[in-house]
Amino acid sequence: MNGIILASILLRIAGVGYSLVLLKRSGDRRFGFFTVLLTFMAARQVLTVAGTTGTGLEELPGLVVSGLAILTIHYLDRYVDEEHRIKRELKDTNEELTIFKKAVEHAGHGIFVTDPDGTITYANPAIESVTGYEPDEVVGENPRLWKSGEHDQSFYEEMWATICDGDVWDGEIINENASGEFRWVDTTIAPVTDGGEIEHFVAVDTDVTDRKERQLRIEDQNERLGRLNRMNELLRDVNRRVVTTTKRETLEETVSERFVSDPWVVSTAVVDRTASGRLRTRYVTGDETAIDAILEDTEEAISTLTAAVDHGRTMVSEQVKALSNDDITGDTVGVVPLSYRDRNYGALVVVTESSKLFEIIDHELRTELGDTIGSAINAAERRRELVDDRVTELTFAIEDADAPPFELAAATESDVHLTRTTTDGDGQRIVFLKVDDVDAETAMTAAASISNFSDPTLVSAADGACLLRFVASDTLADTLACHGATLEALHVESDTGDGEIIIDTPVGNDVLPVVEALSSRFDSCELVGRQEREPTIDTAEGFRGELQADLTDRQLEALRTAHLAGYFEWPREHSGEDVAAMMGVCQSTYMQHLRAAERKLTTNLFGDERTSDRRPAVA
Structure with missing residues (x-):
């Protein structure tokens, strides 16, 4: 056996062993194929060698084939390893995808x-809890399906531009679900790219309506608490300034300035009416155009002001048309009447950017504020009256056929003058009227028919004139006293039916209530005269001087002697006869002097017009 054949056989046997080892390790059937193949090739090689002689060169290709087979087995082993690795990776990836899918499906x-x-292109089951639509209903649709319209177009344009640039968009959106209900949704949208190209967009939506509503409630409560604290500080500051201010003008300025310092307030003013009934601004600060617009041409605004100035009602209006002007920033006006008891000092007008201020300073607080400022104005007016004793004398022309003095003048065809009003021991109001140029019978007959006056009594009838006493349920003097004014005189001319009233009020006092009081009692009332003057002051010393100037020496002596002798005591210490004896005259002469002295004394004391130039006092 030559070396080529032997090497070929050994190589094939090694290949069989190598293939068996790989088959056992990997379990890949392809190595079993190579094992069988190399086994048969080795067996064929052995059988060939046993029956053939030669150089063995003819087996050289077989040797090469055996080597290539072993190399094939070697590279197949590497391929199988790589294949197994890829399978493991695919398996791991599939497992991850499965887990991810389950997570998405159950998210x-x-x-x-x-x-x-x-x-x-895809939606998980949870999309129904956010949008109200099932996954099959939204696939193929556009997310515009749940667009609420609560966001403007620029909002969505900015979102789309962000994700198209490859960035993630994250924010809160108000969507409309399938049932038409608006829901707050926390949304994250991310682009899925490949090689810089966007292939998909993935959106994750979470319904945060409950959380958002709680957040908004907390924010609203915090905002309201902040506003309430700010308003409480404003009211406390106003009250502090009110109680420390002694002048009405300064008080109105202080209150207005403090209100307009608040960020919500556009303009503040104090408004009242003049004696002629025209609305006027006593003080204004801030945006004066808002106040001017209210006073000039808006029916809604005028009715709002009138409700406060004339009727003492606290009002808030958001329908003031003049405030819709682009030049005026306010959209709500509130008016607070400034009053003290039955005295009205106009109204505080506050123009604001919104109604929130009046939601915090509610009706009760505004009413209390108006009463506080009104009380301070009243106190300032009273202080001024104590310091400045000058008076404003007002003269009015009046007409009223149904008024008692006019009725009496018409019935007697004589001029009538009010002499005095006072109170009796039972608290009833008593009126004294003097009728010129009439006899007692005519005067009493006429007096019995006078309405609103009762119990006529003839006090005196002398020099062609009668003095009548009446009981009245209500007098003009009482009404004027509520406004700090006094009734100085009242005259009615029988020929013309014209009347005249003279009234004194402290300088600087608001005369509008006086005008309104007269207008409410008489059919016609017109202010025809107004002047300032020093009041008439009666001192004890001055009274004595005038009385002594009026008395004769004998009359003064008769009066003084009677006083010193106890004539006016009860019981008398001395009789008239005794006192006459002391003076050395008869009793009749003495009584003439004493009666004359008493008449002059009472005339000076009660201001009887028949003997005195002074205007009669009215109590």
Whole structure:
């Protein structure tokens, strides 16, 4: 046997062994094929050698084939290893994909995949909990299916531009689910690329409506708490300034300035009416155009102001048309009447950017604020009256055929003058009216028919005039006193039926309530005169001086002697006869002097117009 054949046989036997080892290790049947093949080739080689003689060169190709077979087995082994590795990787990948699919299928988040055009190609079951649509219903659709319209077009354009640039978009969207309900959704959209080209988009949606609503409630509560704290500080600051301010003008300025310092407030003003009934601005700060627009031409605004200024009602209006002007930033106006008891000092007008301020400063707080400011204004007015004793004298022309003085003048065809109003011991209001040029019988007959006055009594009838006393349930003097004014005189001329009233009110006092009080009592009332003057002040010393100037020496002596002798005591210490003897005159002469002195004393005390130039006092 030559070396070629021997090498070929040995090589084939080695190949069989090598193939068996690989077959056992890998279990790949291809190595079994090579084992059988090489076994038969080795057997054939042995049989050939046994029956053939020669150089063995003819077996050289077989040797080459044997070598190639072993090389094939070697490379097949490497291929099988690589194949097994790939299979393992594929198996691992498949397992991961299976796990991923299960995770996606069972995820609590809605997940869907779209093509580059936005058409949905896959959606997991959880998409129904987010959108209300089943997966089969959304596949082939566009996510616009649940677009709510709560976001503008620029919102979606920005989102689309972000993901098309290869970036991830993350944010919250308000979607509309299948039942038409708006839901907050936390959305993440990521592009899936290959070689820089976008093949898909993957979106993960989570319904966060409950969380978002809680968050919004907390934010709203925090915002309201912040607003409430800010408003409480504003009200406390206003109250502090109110109680420390002593002038009305300063008070109005202080309150207005403090309100307009708040970011929500556009303009603040204090508005009232003039004596002629025209609305006017006493003080304004901030955007004056807003206040001017309200006062000038809006029916809604005027009715809002009137409700506060004239009727004392706290009002808030969001329908003020003038505030829709592009130059005016406010859209809500609130008015707070400034009053103290039955005194009205106008209204505080606050123009705001929204109604939120008036949601915090509610009706009760605004009413309390108005009362506080009104009380402070009243206190300032009272302080000013104490410091400045000048008065404003107002003269009114009046007409009212049904008013008692006018009725009395018409019935007696004589001029009537109010002499005094006072109160008797039972608390009834008493009115004294003097009728010129009339006899007592005519005066009493006429007095019995006067409405609203009762119990007419003839007090005196002298010098052609009668003084009548009436009981009244309500007097003009009482009404005026509520507004800090006093009734100084009232005259009615019988020929013309015209009346005149003279009223005193402290300088600086609001005369509008006085005008309104008169207008409500008489058919016609017109302010025809107004002047400031120093008040008439009666001192004890001045009273004595005037009285002594009026009394004769004998009258003064008669009055003084009676006083010192106890004539006016009860029981009397001395009679009139005793006092006359003290003066050395007869009793009749003494009584004449005493009666004259008493008449002059009472005239000076009660202001009888018949003997005094002073205007009669009205109590």
